[in-house]
Amino acid sequence: MNIQNIETFQIAIPLHKPFKTALRTVTVAESVVVKVTCDNGIVGYGEAPPTHVITGDSLASIDYAITKIFKPLLLGESLRNREQVFERLYKSAVGNTSAKAAVDMAIYDCIAQQASMPLFEFLGGYSSTIETDYTVSVNHPDEMADDAQQYIHDGFSILKVKVGKDKIEKDIERIKAIRKRIGGHALIRLDANQGWHAKEAVRAIQKMEDLGLDVELVEQPVKAYDVEGLKYVTENTQTPIMADESIFSIHDAKRVLENGAADLINIKLMKAGGIHEALRIAKLAHIYGIGCMVGSMIETKIGITAAAHFAASQPNVNRYDFDAPLMLSEDLIEGGIAYKESDIELGVGIGLGIEKINDKFIVD
Structure with missing residues (x-):
């Protein structure tokens, strides 16, 4: 072939x-x-x-x-x-x-x-169904609380909340508003997208811990290059810290893992360069006993289907951030993964199971 x-x-x-x-x-x-x-x-x-x-x-x-x-x-x-x-x-x-x-x-x-074979079976076949979170964009606290409530109503029990755009105090207001609105049953994950400095990140996370806001994890609180700062945050908070933009390659992962700079890793195919390299990162993390999330950029169901098949194939990938296709006004493809509220079914089609591309969205 x-x-x-x-x-x-x-x-x-x-x-x-x-x-x-x-x-x-x-x-x-x-x-x-x-x-x-x-x-x-x-x-x-x-x-x-x-x-x-x-x-x-x-x-x-x-x-x-x-x-x-x-x-x-x-x-x-x-x-x-x-x-x-x-x-x-x-x-x-x-x-x-x-x-x-x-x-x-x-x-x-x-x-x-x-x-x-379906791709997830070819890669390892660990699971055939996974559960995605849904992302709450960073906005005014009341608007974010409204969005969070709607996503819970739509069947999602895990929310990934964007923060880090302005002052720490504002971010704490956002999480307080969301937690008050949705109650204590849903999981809240924070993603600062490099928006904080190490010491202010520690202050913010400790404050949220003291307030009992029950944050599951905080993703990439500091700049991508600041591995020492990431380690400082990890060592000075009780909340698990996840590295995202700090890790593109297996060499980045090795540096973070050897230094104990994060509790978790977010692997994205667009950062790693594809499934082949993502598998290497996941297996290295597995050696260190570190769990992984697999996330994505703003992708259509093509990229998310590939990421979901990779994620489902590996035993130490236990968190999934695959809501991007649900944010789009229409589907690009027929086939691929199928959503049932927060659950994603990989299907029985061979490969990625993509049947047809919708020509309507092709740019001339």
Whole structure:
């Protein structure tokens, strides 16, 4: 089974409501979709959204990397020698992790189809159903409480709350308002998206602990490069601390894990460069006895399906942040994962199970 062609096209889908974090505001989900065709007729799909403030990737850079760098290297390559294919892909350019992830997931889609297995079974098959959280964008405390209440009403029992955009006191007001509105049954996770400094993060988290706000974890409280600050927060709070933007590669993960700088890791395919590297990070974390979340950027159901299959395949991935397709006004694809409120079913289709792309959202 050899790679016969690699094609790209851009899509754009409006969101129901603006997605706001400490780093950015998104109103339209844009992405580069990749189609890998093999000489036996098997077709695999992947995608890469531009997330300038995290990965540095733009629509133009993603498309260029795939069509001008990866495609010439990979055409004609046999997927029976997939380790060589992935090595060529990852060594072909520095960075460009989202572009690599899109090609990587499309290749895995092809390989699993050739094996006549759903991708999560091909990768390990640990679980077939997972539960996602739902993200509360950073806004005025009352609006965030309204949103949180609505998501609970919609069937979600885990909320990922964005903070870190302005003063710590305001963030505490936000969590107090949400906890008061939804009561004590739902889980609340905080994501500061690098918005705090180490000492103020400790002060804020300790205050929330003293107030009994029952926060499950705090994700990336400090700047991505500040591993010492991340370690300081981890050592001086009772609430588990999760590293996200601090970890792109297995080398980043090794540094964080060796230094005890975080209690948990958030793996994203767009940071890692795809499933192949994400598997290495998950297995390293497993050696250290560290649990992982698998999250995403603002992606369509193509990217989230790939991430969900990876996440479900690994025993130490026990938290899932796959709500992005639910934020979109319409679905890009038929097939892939299926949502039943907060539960995600991976299905029985082979590969990623993608049946059809909705041409309506393709940008000319």
